[in-house]
């Protein structure tokens with residue numbers, strides 16, 4: 374799902390052997406892929422698709438989409454839209470159901486094969502089916518709201534308790550600014566600015582309050598740079614943080630302070646996962662990319678939202694413990710002795726209020742938290758409340 378605009382993090386590999394032919398690569402691909410023609414008849418499928426659909430490729434060649442799923446399946450709309458708009462369409466949580474097949478929570482991508490454009494037969498579509506964390510993360514993400522409300526009153530008390538010590542910290546930092554040398558002044562300013570940011574957050578919405586926040590054009594690279602600086606002067610001072618940015622990214626439609634909060638939480642988790650692991654070797658990579666033509670359907674909404682800005686926080690830590698995967702975004706879920714378990718709960722809430730999506734892909738050695746956010750609409754002067 375990472376768009377090709379992302380600068381490679383490692384130098385490209387030099388191939389010492391001739392590459393395998395494309396058919397062999399498709400066969401080896403662990404993602405279910407099928408090709409359908411303009412009449413929605415199956416043309417071919419890879420072995421992963423045979424296993425996923427429980428139909429052999431020789432059988433599939435005699436079938437059409439309508440033989441495999443019921444007439445009201447979302448797949449038909451998806452394919453039609455991909456063909457009409459000539460763009461990649463992704464839909465989460467699709468139900469594939471017929472007497473011969475039952476799969477729920479499937480993420481489907483419909484990719485128009487543009488080479489077939491204008492051919493006599495019409496445009497073919499490649500479909501991929503994935504039953505993995507993206508869909509489950511999305512589910513959790515969307516069902517998070519109720520859980521967030523249950524901690525709202527607790528958050529109000531917490532916010533109240535945070536304000537007093539915070540003004541002390543701010544005052545002390547301000548005093549230091551005027552007395553320390555140039556080198557330390559930068560740190561004192563950082564403390565004051567961070568105290569201001571926390572106070573602004575606490576004042577405006579409480580940590581889990583329901584008040585709408587204003588959104589404007591936000592340069593996400595400045596936000597990431599700020600977060601990287603904070604991390605490297607504090608909790609991630611010992612870690613390497615790589616950047617792989619698409620510099621042409623348009624501004625995000627968001628709230629700057631909240632996006633700092635989100636990315637700080639994700640980078641902090643990434644740093645903690647590496648530090649807490651036995652090897653303590655590792656690095657964090659911050660990535661941005663523009664996903665052309667990417668539209669997502671949100672369960673329960675007929676409208677497909679355009680969320681082309683992808684921001685990824687990757688770490689090389691041990692991955693999310695399997696026992697936590699289903700409750701990751703719930704408040705108070707933590708594996709850390711001093712953790713509150715509120716970090717990801719707050720991230721999910723803020724991204725939800727931005728009308729964005731989040732997905733998690735985690736294996737030992739590589740964990741990606743990926744945010745999808747809307748672009749700032751040119752015609753908007755700003756200050757629209759951020760309700761999806």
Ligand SMILES: Nc1ncnc2c1ncn2[C@@H]1O[C@H](COP(=O)(O)OP(=O)(O)OP(=O)(O)O)[C@@H](O)[C@H]1O
Nearest residue numbers: 642643646692693707708709712713714715716717
């Ligand atoms: N990048 C990651 N790698 C591995 N596990 C992670 C990662 N991010 C989150 N987790 C797991 O998810 C749990 C919940 O994270 P969350 O940020 O909500 O709370 P926390 O980090 O434990 O506490 P707090 O954020 O309040 O300090 C973590 O305790 C950890 O087990």
Ligand SMILES: [Mg+2]
Nearest residue numbers: 638642716717
């Ligand atoms: Mg955390």
